[in-house]
Amino acid sequence: MRRLLLFILLTGLGVAEPPAQWDGLVNNPPATPAVADGLSLRLNEAYEAEVTRLGGPAWWLELVHRHCRENIRAAGAHPEAPPLSQSGRVFVAAYAAEQARLAKIQSRYPSEVRWASDEVVGWELPDRTVQFSFDDGPKSGITEPILATLRRFHVPATFFVLGRSLAIYSPDYTGFAVASHSYDHANLLSLNAAALEAEFTDTESQARRSGLKLLRLFRAPYGSRAQRELTAMKKHGLRSMLWNVDSQDWQAAMQARPGRIASRTLALLLLHRHGIVLMHDVQPQTPAELARLLPLLPQLGFKLTPP
Numbered sequence: 001m002r003r004l005l006l007f008i009l010l011t012g013l014g015v016a017e018p019p020a021q022w023d024g025l026v027n028n029p030p031a032t033p034a035v036a037d038g039l040s041l042r043l044n045e046a047y048e049a050e051v052t053r054l055g056g057p058a059w060w061l062e063l064v065h066r067h068c069r070e071n072i073r074a075a076g077a078h079p080e081a082p083p084l085s086q087s088g089r090v091f092v093a094a095y096a097a098e099q100a101r102l103a104k105i106q107s108r109y110p111s112e113v114r115w116a117s118d119e120v121v122g123w124e125l126p127d128r129t130v131q132f133s134f135d136d137g138p139k140s141g142i143t144e145p146i147l148a149t150l151r152r153f154h155v156p157a158t159f160f161v162l163g164r165s166l167a168i169y170s171p172d173y174t175g176f177a178v179a180s181h182s183y184d185h186a187n188l189l190s191l192n193a194a195a196l197e198a199e200f201t202d203t204e205s206q207a208r209r210s211g212l213k214l215l216r217l218f219r220a221p222y223g224s225r226a227q228r229e230l231t232a233m234k235k236h237g238l239r240s241m242l243w244n245v246d247s248q249d250w251q252a253a254m255q256a257r258p259g260r261i262a263s264r265t266l267a268l269l270l271l272h273r274h275g276i277v278l279m280h281d282v283q284p285q286t287p288a289e290l291a292r293l294l295p296l297l298p299q300l301g302f303k304l305t306p307p
């Protein structure tokens with residue numbers, strides 16, 4: 001019966017039924033790190049071809065919006081334990097599929113798969129606890145409205161800055177955490193040892209010149225890192241911090257309609273119930289999407305905490 005409903009739902013959206021292998025995934029959403037890691041790894045290996053065939057922004061976004069609406073309703077009725085709706089289950093499958101697709105096109109080590117046990121991903125946070133993070137800035141005209149919105153709603157956040165951007169512009173980060181996201185956003189895996197070292201030291205030097213004290217956290221560009229990069233981080237007294245709620249605010253398809261970025265982020269938070277949100281303070285739509293999202297979170301019982 002459930003498979004029939006799923007089929008009707010998906011054909012209603014104009015897409016094919018998911019492959020039979022998704023059943024286990026649909027019934028076991030990624031609730032714990034171990035499950036999430038294993039899930040992503042299995043998906044990476046087994047479902048790439050299927051994901052490539054099915055993956056498309058319209059299909060994906062429809063699911064996000066449907067899931068978001070239904071789970072907001074469910075969360076309102078049962079604040080402690082909202083049941084995962086049928087479309088929620090489809091969303092879980094689609095989300096995992098998206099992870100597999102991103103893993104394929106972007107990085108050997110997708111951000112949401114923990115590579116070392118001491119990495120911070122977001123799964124470690126208590127239930128209904130959320131941290132916000134902003135990457136790739138600072139950028140004049142975008143970082144400041146984001147800071148103002150965070151201050152207005154009393155929301156803490158971490159800004160993962162690029163050394164080269166700090167050299168051009170340095171806003172007033174008073175009250176917020178600032179940490180390194182490398183000097184120039186290189187894919188660390190592609191660098192030789194000297195260049196990798198410079199990504200850390202040049203950013204530290206620039207932060208000093210800008211009068212900033214950096215938190216001992218590091219976010220690898222693209223989430224792209226392996227053992228060598230983690231060892232280098234450790235040498236500099238840095239801990240790797242990733243995310244598990246990707247707003248995808250950098251995607252043209254997400255930016256195309258106001259509200260999409262906020263509702264995708266909300267959908268993921270309702271699905272995971274805890275985590276680290278990734279946004280970018282270089283994208284023009286991000287300040288407005290953040291302002292849309294923040295007032296909803298306390299209403300849904302989320303606690304917003306510093307790193």
Ligand SMILES: [Zn+2]
Pocket residue numbers: 135136181185221222
């Ligand atoms: Zn980045």
